Amino acid sequence: MEFFDLQEIRIIDIIDVVLVAALMYYLYKLVKGTVAINIFVGIVIMYGIWRLTVFLDMLLLSRILGGFLGVGMVALVIVFQQEIRKFLLMIGSTNFSARKRMLQRFNLFADEELQTNIPAIIGACGKMSRSQTGAIIVLKRNNSLEFVKTSGDRMNAEVNQPIIESIFYKNSPLHDGAILIEDNMITATRVILPVSNEKKIPQRFGLRHRAALGITEKSDAVCIVVSEENGQISYLKEGDFVLFEGLDELQRLLEKDLSL
Structure with missing residues (x-):
């Protein structure tokens, strides 16, 4: 049949x-x-x-x-x-800016996109981890982050390791809050992020991690958090923690996510 x-x-x-x-x-x-x-x-x-x-x-x-x-x-x-x-x-998040990046890979646009200096970010996070300096870094992808950028201090500085370390230095007036990175520019410091109300977050994670979860829940941005208590580095995306082994793997994750 x-x-x-x-x-x-x-x-x-x-x-x-x-x-x-x-x-x-x-x-x-x-x-x-x-x-x-x-x-x-x-x-x-x-x-x-x-x-x-x-x-x-x-x-x-x-x-x-x-x-x-x-x-x-x-x-x-x-x-x-x-x-x-x-x-x-x-x-x-599959918007025109994402399509433009895709077309740029095929050289259909004459202008070259400014690439984020990921090694500088990873280097700064590694050094802050060893000194147990708390930090929270938000990296914009496709969604606009104007709704949080206005809560902080505007900045227009190219990404490099010394600047990131100096911002989060414990005696710096800019260390409190998050920094916002768009393309290869630090566009805001002391940014106040929305705090996640997620109940499943382990108690060992503090307000920085909840803020990182909050911004990744409300946008497609990715976030790096350095714990002030133990120096642990966390990577968050789409409202969840992304596991990785070592800074080399974290760099590969960032390169992959920021290219989407």
Whole structure:
């Protein structure tokens, strides 16, 4: 018995399956490792039971479950508000500036983009880590960061290791708060960042890490934090900690993320 005819499969059907698979993959990435994954699995199970009751023509139970799932859509938006925000940011970050960078790689634009001096940033972070100097560095990617830049002091200095170290020197008037780096320029210091209310953050992480999580939740920026307590360097992206081994790997991560 034939279940389907291969000749009836259209190109649009294949595209449809690929897009659904990609959507499910990104949804899984967003909820992986969070409490939301358990809620998501529960919803899938409830939906499967509802479809089974409809198939078996169990009118009363199917109507109850159908009504519950219908009202539950509002609750889903509340429960998954952070994940939905990340998903929309991920889609919205594919903007004209990102496309321009892609075209520049193929030399379709005459002007060359100013590349961020990543070795200087990594060198400064390594030295501040050894001296246990607290620091928080925000690196802009595609989304505008004007909503936090206005909270700090404007600056227009090219990125280099001595400047970064001098800003976060403990007796410097500029060390309190974050610095904002756009392309290869330090554009603001003493920036006040939105603090994350995420409950899963371990207690050993302080206000700097919560602020780094907050800005990476509300934008596609990446953030480096140097702990004042133990000198540990943390790298944050998309509202989560990114694990790495050593400064060389951190540099490769930055080069990759800032090229997107």
